[in-house]
Amino acid sequence: MKTKVMLAVLLVMLFVVPVTFAQEPVTITFWHTYNEVSAENQMLTETLIPAFEAAHPEINVESVAYPYDGFRQALLTSAAGGEGPDLVRLDIIWSPEFAAQGILLNLSENMSDFQTFADAVFPGPLSTNAYDGAYYGLPLDTNTRVFIYNPAVMPEAPETIDDLAAMCESLPEGSFLFSDGGTSGWNMLPWIWSFGGDITDPDITTSTGYVNGEQSVAAIQFLTDMVQSGCFSDGYIGSGLDTWGGYFGGTISSMLEGPWFYPTLEQQYPDFEAAAALMPAGDGGHISVVGGENIVVMASSQQQAAALEFLRFTQSDEYQLQMSTVGQLTVLSSLLENEYFTDHPYYGVFLDQLQTAKARTPHPAYNEIETVLSDAAQLALRGEMSAQEAMDLAAEEIDALLAGS
Template sequence: MNIRRIPILLYVLVLLALVLSACAPASTTPPPTGVVETVVVEKEKVVTPTAAPEGPVTISFWHAYNADVEAKFLEQTIIPAFEAQHPNIKVQAVLVPYDQFRRKLLIALSGGTAPDVARVDIIWVPELADQGALAKLDETMTDFETLKDQMLPGPLSTNFFQGHYYGLPLDTNTRVLVYNKAMFAAAGIEKPPATVDEFLAACEKIKQLGEGKYCFADGGTYAWAVNPWIWSFGGDITDPQITKASGYVNSPETAAAYQFLKDGVDNGYIHPGIKGGGVDAWGGFAKDEIAMLLEGPWFPPLFGSQFPDKDYGLALMPAGKGGSISVVGGEDIVIFQQSQHKEAAAEFVRFMLSEETQLKWVETGQMPVLKSAGDSEVIKNHPFFGIFLEQLKTAKARTPHPAWARMEEKLTNTGQAILAGEGTVQENLDRLATDLDALLASSQ
């Protein structure tokens, strides 16, 4: 299909490092950082495409799977299986290193050479959709509603923007509570805390173990770290329509979550590294200095390879007024508006989201996004995916909005000010609400 385009204007300005979807193996940190660039574009205008050409077509699939395991699995197992089922469609896989991905993608969009389909970070979807770069899958795919209903709601929500779905979840992750069995036994704690009140009771017992013993540790006040507490306390960052922060980020519930974190630091329950000084959380956990962490599905294999003899347990996020709610990470699969082979690209999306393919990816450590996956023998027999899929039933995504990078910078700085005692919790959150309202208004 031939598509006529108006070129995209691209202005690139390197601004800041952005927290993304996985944590560094040596400590509790946000997802990997990449370069974030402010982009000003003209939204793409597309005319009705002509009929698809006869014969085989080739679609390009850009991704940032790791080269050693995931990319090889894609090229040696997944793509051959797809092409065997669809002999008229060939897939050209293009591995783009994560730290270069966003920049190369924006340049390709500017030059009219975007891929047909891509695996992108969940926080990029609103920005790309706002630029007019992505196809609306709820209009492009006739079976979209059927596919949509099969997805876990948290990962699915990362694809919704201004009334349309611009992608579907491809793989996912979340954070659950990891607890140190040796420290629990020494403190006389019989089971992991199921509620915030039980968490605080456990912290008081851990504190009695002596100086240098901490109940909990995390790497900072970015959304990946604080949002699970905000949501579990019943608070939020914005209204559901993402039009205002006032009344939400400065609500009594959100304030209670920040007060909880500040009290935890002041009382010696939470390692002071959360104030921005850094913490070797995994090392401290292994040496029985830290009793609890929030970690993702990368923790068991990576921590186990470093500390094979350390015993630990996994449990759900402690529940508060809002329930047990953690944060969603992962990647989405999208089709680009520039693609001349949208039907073929849609077939590849369907294949990647089939239960058979989703469960194949489990052997590489990728978590499936289908509701049905939890009932499969593959997951039931998996050593640790079950607890993460259970947490994903209630997990939420960080605010899906084009201005999110700037919003999170202000959120992080506000958290640091609160923990440092620079003004009251409410004063800081009221200022944050005003700042976020301005960002939301300017992006509408």
């Protein structure tokens, strides 16, 4: 009888008293292209993700490293199947393309504090996340190219492009004043922008009057004159000249390079003296090109709230400072005043350049636009067309791409 009573009591308690169970943490996946054995990946997986998980015990972060080659296609394939990661470290030139396909979460609409984070980053890197009036990511890391020169043959940096051109007169025989390795946007845009030109109008609706406008044509003409005169190297037009080899060998006086230049300098050429300055200015100012990656949330993510929380963490001083120590330059303008950067031997000039650096045209067809620009510049630099003719041809082809033809 007592046993029956006890069973009855237990049954009553089971229905009356709520039973609670510990909620299992959700897991979000973060795809990126850090090499698995790199310092960046070690910082992410051994320091930063554990710090985030300690502060957010309800969220686990799974880090998945991919090789860069094939990464874009892997993302597109996974998105087409409704699968894939929650977050991605995405090359900035892919962001508009992915946004146009509906693959990325619109942060402008789905992140209530988005503007607070947007206001904290450099405008150039932020602009690479824009598409059709909205933002689909935030900058994660950034870089830009600055003017690297050899003070043994160039005692001071040229303030302007005219100052640089004047140095051709005293160029030692058998050497080049400047060199670069092609005519992609990465190579050509710092000159076009610094001359005051551009590829399209601000709304990215037309190229006519911009890529073939007076300032853009002047930039291409300048480079053509410099290459054909022998003042600048013919690396622009595919000679195969090794710019870094020539620089360290003393036959190339200057080049544009990113912050990755310095670790090579320190490791392989510790006794070589190098100096850095802003891109020489033209009518448009000291303008260089933005590189780097964005962090985005996939529209297919089933854990968007948790993914957004990790995205916020990547914008923190803690995350940005730690990743800067392994070569991932910060996107936060407020950190310009941090002693790590004010005392840093070379980051300062890159951060100064980032204040005016611009992003390559944020458009889904950018890869095709860049090919058109590169081909047109080749025609001019090789002397096969005048700069105006080549840029007129480019304007016509880019307009067709912008129209979706």
